[in-house]
Amino acid sequence: MKLFDELRARGLVQDIMPGTEELFEKEKVSFYWGVDPTADSMHVGNLGALMLLVFMQRHGHQPIPLIGGATGMIGDPSGKSAERNLLDEETLKHNMEGVLVQFRKLLDFDHPDCPARLENNYDWFKDMGALEFLRNVGKHLTINYMMAKDSVKNRIETGMSFTEFSYQLIQGYDFYHLYKHHGVKVQVGGSDQWGNITAGTELIRRMDGGEAFAFTCPLVTKADGSKFGKSESGNVWLDPAQTSPYRFYQFWLNSSDEDSENFIKRFTTLALDEIDQLIESHRQEPHLRQLQQTLAREVTVMVHGEEAWQQAVNASSILFKGSREDLMKLDRQALLEVLEGVPTHTLKRESTVDPLEVVSFLATETGILPSKSEATRSVKQNSISINNEKVGLDFKISSNDLLNNEFILVQKGKKNKYLVIVES
RNA sequence: GGAGGGAUUCCCGAGCGGUCAAAGGGGGCAGACUGUAAAUCUGCUGCUUCGGCUUCGGAGGUUCGAAUCCUCCUCCCUCCA
CATH class of the missing domain: 3.40.50.620 (HUPs)
Structure with a gap:
């Protein structure tokens, strides 16, 4: 060609x-x-x-x-x-x-x-x-x-x-x-x-x-008109220290159907006929998200390497599909690998003297959310999960919630993950 | 240097001296529906010990009461020199 x-x-x-x-x-x-x-x-x-x-x-x-x-x-x-x-x-x-x-x-x-x-x-x-x-x-x-x-x-x-x-x-x-x-x-x-x-x-x-x-x-554009290359946390960088491979992988994985058809042509070196096949089968079964997954794999491997991609996939699957029990089962090493690249917050161990109100936990103690008002709103809107389980306003954090006795995984909405490290 | 116009909450933008934490839009966030997609619909979008508290460029002043009136200052824009 x-x-x-x-x-x-x-x-x-x-x-x-x-x-x-x-x-x-x-x-x-x-x-x-x-x-x-x-x-x-x-x-x-x-x-x-x-x-x-x-x-x-x-x-x-x-x-x-x-x-x-x-x-x-x-x-x-x-x-x-x-x-x-x-x-x-x-x-x-x-x-x-x-x-x-x-x-x-x-x-x-x-x-x-x-x-x-x-x-x-x-x-x-x-x-x-x-x-x-x-x-x-x-x-x-x-x-x-x-x-x-x-x-x-x-x-x-x-x-x-x-x-x-x-x-x-x-x-x-x-x-x-x-x-x-x-x-x-x-x-x-x-x-x-x-x-x-x-x-x-x-x-x-x-x-x-x-x-x-x-x-x-052409400059890269998105179908919905929003700016390409921005995520919630700003620019998507190629430097793994600034945008972790996990976030990088997630950035591509979250492309819309329409965008991913264009992106996979522009950003991967896959052969064009292979791409056409992929697009075709994706159109047949869009819910499988093959196109996004291939795109995310190719670009992540190209920029960060095979190993980093594998880790991003593992982390994604546990973070998005894992249950509280799955998380509890992981040992320290596995947890650290899975949670690599998830933004972290710290919590002083003294303040965990259980039980600790969710709202205080989210706002005052960890600073995941900027104010108690916002924390209260979020919880009321049913958007907060602790260790992959939704929590209500009456929920209190206790030492039972610590993963490997030192971490708490917080999620706001569908995609925003935060790792809380409990420090002594 | 002279003459006007302007500065409002993340952005744009409305705002009779009281009923203004401030219309409307955008953006953002969340929920529902899904496929960690798009579209759509709904809610939220200053802080709070929920009693209140601090916001409308800055500093003073008038008033029972100011984003709204007055004075000074700062910055921006337009026109003239």
């Missing part, structure tokens, strides 16, 4: 520059994708574009992931409605390290033919002076051209600093630099990057008379 047939089938092509497709058919291509180190981990939103590199490398092309050590210092205005704060150097450095780890997991840096190669645009910007930049780069694009970009137009009303305005020039120069010195002919990215990317091809044309190519993938 041709590269672009596959990418299209997976819903990964939005804008494409004429000639790009032909280039990929003709030769092995080095192409780059840049991400700014705005956090010390990428999130599933970044993964949406990163998958492009994964698929393209599998087709024998060389991915050049670029970390924006320089661009991260400027701030990309694309898709942003307001000026952002600048990150300090130390933070950027720390962030870059985190992002690099994730590149290594997803891309093959030791491939015999087309190994991924990391670049950092700080390398070529750190020694460039302002005058040099203005004379050699800025001279080639007009203000008129730059102002026509959506990222700029959208900010005319609210205002935008010169710093952010110049972002497209910086990113454009990256492309030029990689083109000139490393033979990189193509840039890819999310569709919000189109403006910045074309600034690059334009620069290459004007500075060098060269021809470069590009295409973008």
Whole structure:
């Protein structure tokens, strides 16, 4: 299957520059994708574009992931409605390290033919002076051209600093630099990057008379219109320390039917005909949730590994289907594994002098809920379970409720789990 | 610098001096139905020892009583220079 047939089938092509497709058919291509180190981990939103590199490398092309050590210092205005704060150097450095780890997991840096190669645009910007930049780069694009970009137009009303305005020039120069010195002919990215990317091809044309190519993938969207990549607890990160594999797994498992059909094409490397079969059988028996489970498995294994996935599955099954007795049966080790990644709260042992009112337990003693009013409401609404059993307002926590004499599992609603650790 | 307009609970937004913890919408949460889906319906959405208490940009003031009136301050927007 041709590269672009596959990418299209997976819903990964939005804008494409004429000639790009032909280039990929003709030769092995080095192409780059840049991400700014705005956090010390990428999130599933970044993964949406990163998958492009994964698929393209599998087709024998060389991915050049670029970390924006320089661009991260400027701030990309694309898709942003307001000026952002600048990150300090130390933070950027720390962030870059985190992002690099994730590149290594997803891309093959030791491939015999087309190994991924990391670049950092700080390398070529750190020694460039302002005058040099203005004379050699800025001279080639007009203000008129730059102002026509959506990222700029959208900010005319609210205002935008010169710093952010110049972002497209910086990113454009990256492309030029990689083109000139490393033979990189193509840039890819999310569709919000189109403006910045074309600034690059334009620069290459004007500075060098060269021809470069590009295409973008659509930003990941959800059928119900809500933002992709957010869970109750915020962004879904690739870093297991920030989003535990259990939560990561649950994030995918909870995809709606409609979304999971798209996600499985975009985020897994399963063959397309296999995916079609899965979708078909899922439509026949949607309640089995095969599609969600496969999606969750594939992505979790890819990002966190087989073992972490297995643990997430075990934990899920006990947390969602286990009874109070099942929980009581687990030993300390098993409990810790199952409850790995569930947010924890602590309770002083003195205060458990049983019995302890549920409401005080939830609010004052553990802080799972912010106030007694809210705790009372939740219990009244029949949404609180202790150790997988629903409780009423008259319920009192006692030492009989301790799992392995030190834990209490609290659940609010269907999906929110909290682990209470009783400390002596 | 001059002239206006504005700031309300997570967000938007309404709010005759008393009946305002504050309409309505959004969002969020929960319950029912299900499949840990979507849609739908319902409830909740400041704190509380359930007596009350603290909220309407900030500080004062008028009044029996203020989100609502007055003064000063801060910030934001529009127009003029």
